Amino acid sequence: MTLRGTNQESGRPYNRRIVLETIRLNGPTTRGEIAKRVGLTVQTVSTIVRELEEQAYILSTREEPKGRGIPPSTLSINPEGGYTIGIHLTPLGIDAALVNLRGDIVERAMRKAPNVAPDHAFTLIGELVAEMRATRAESRVLGAGMALPGPFGVESMSFVGPTTMSGWKNVDIRSRLAEAAGLPAFIETDTASAALGEQLYGLGLQLSDYYYLYFGVGLGGAMVHEGAVMRGAWGNASEIGHIPAVLDGEPCPCGNRGCLERYLSLEAFNRRGVSEAQWVAEIAPIFRNAVRTIENLFDPQTIVLGGLAPLALIEQLAAANTDLPNSVAARSNRTQPRIVVASDCEQSVLRGAAALAVSGVLSPRFGQMFSTADEKGIAA
Template sequence: MTWNQQVVKANNKQYILQMIKAQAPISRAEIAKQLGLTKGTVSSLVSELIDANLCYESGPGESSGGRRPVMLLFNGKAGFSIGINIGVNYILGILTDLNGEIISEQKKTINKGTYEEVMKIVSQIIHYLIGSKPDSHYGVIGIGVGVPGIVNKEEEVLLAPNLGWKNINLKKELEKEFNLPVIIENEANAGAYGEKVFGAGRETDNLIYLSASIGIGVGFIFNNQLYRGAEGYSGEMGHMIIEANGKDCTCGSQGCWEQYASEQSLLKSAQALLQSKSDITLEYLIEEAKTSQEIRALFTKIGHYLGIGINNISNTFNPEQIIIGNRLAMAKDLLMDSITGFVKSNTLKHSRSSLEIQFSDLSIYSSALGVSAQTIEAFLANTLFEQTN
């Protein structure tokens, strides 16, 4: 078989598997009809997918006049993927099957530990998730990690200002420890991808995901593709200047958006208001806002500043949808009115006319699900190509 023949075969097999995943239960005849392939080609490639434990046959479907067709389903339990979201104040790990269904999870709170301390917790979570996996043909097929920082094309973390990281190669470290493929992704990019595959962005071609937590990151989906920029550095809009000579930022600049519209900004304002020396959490403030007008005003102010950034994003990119996720999504009822109020008053009419702004239903899971999905896709693509050799 020539190289071109191998590529064509692997691509056809991938199209067939994608169709089975999306439309199951589905027959061989229907796959052949939709893809324009011969029934013999489809039958041969499906047999290989069954041999690889990636799909299986179920009972017969409805007949269109002849013999009732045997239906095909994707085997989501053939293997499992690990998705890790490293936040500034928490680390979330999930184990998903090949359909992205969460099988087990573990979340641990952190307080700006050193790189070594954070990675020790990441390692513990991964060991826990591996230990919790059910029996399967492929076992754990890979690990995806979302990091709140600048990640280059080689998947090195060049800068994560809110973590205090510079020039970190955790991909190499994790692959050595666990002997598994590892994907490192910017946390907001991962969140955008998670929303596109599993969340509110499934029906949208052009969306922007806003990860709003201790810091702010932005991920772009343009024409159904994740956009990373020329060198992989896109989305650092948390460091967009919204106030000249404003508050100092961890990135070294002043007046950055995340200094006014993030969870960190909210907590600092609440600390000053309550004159409290004890730790104040977002969860505590959400509860207090039910009875305190002053606390509600803090959320309104954060929403106002979120609206400023969303206004700039909308006027620049004209997306169909902006999805706000991560921890501040828990406060959507306290933030939405001030966000939409600012956008309605300031965003260009043509930019806002078809814009949908909403909070993520996936909350803090968007990024972990996103890197898990990327890991699954890489595994399936590699497995299908290897079968053609």
């Protein structure tokens, strides 16, 4: 997705984010290169760069002259120019990380709290945030982003059943998070957060159109198109876990039967009580059919398999890609396998959640997408 600035006076904050995001994506870079990329004048870019330097969001360096003339200074993100806190809430517990502007996790802590109730959860979150902030007491912390199982805003599915956070219905999660953290707060589904983390810091740097299949306590998915996570009208696009997989199969808490996540998820694996290899062999036909469905619906460059599950289990699932059924993805000129393992299964959700909190500063495309969560019914 091309980032373009605007010459309207009211667009100054937007241009500032455009320039900062361009430096993050393409740095080290120069003022002239930025101006060409975003369609602004060099003078406008220089004014914005001066402000960003003064506020310590970016760093400017200049090489020693090698001939006539002075080489232009190059600009890059200052990783210590600010930090955000990413939080991942699951039916197993709470994980938190302090993330710098470059996306590096500099501190991490967790609390084991199975099926934690809201009041206790936000007490623990307050403790975790205080721990994170204490490690960088003099630094700027921009906000906190939290990822948790979806879908959101669906009466019969949200916060219902063992793969979600039971007891969290009608909780104003964003307000409670802001109060507990003492910071601007943002929330998103764990699936979309993982896809965002992968897009910003992982395979998304090489791919533009791929499907992220999130294998957690439940099962979710997100299609990344031209570098942006597709959201849907209500923010719940690609809720693949509730696609029917087995006719008249196991009852699902959503009210239907045979839903995919009843067979393909950590909850399903733990309920089955067999070895990883045995379970993968049992569910391989269902997994392959899911792959075919995703490919025929979205035509992705590849399916990226990641999530909360142990890496060994994810790798075994990815290896079950032999004899995949025919689909629109079965073409001889492929440059990627039909299934790949995510670059960072364990931390992509945390990095994506942290990115939510800086989206208004760093990234207009993600900022526009995720800042409207409440308006689209994403906040519970």
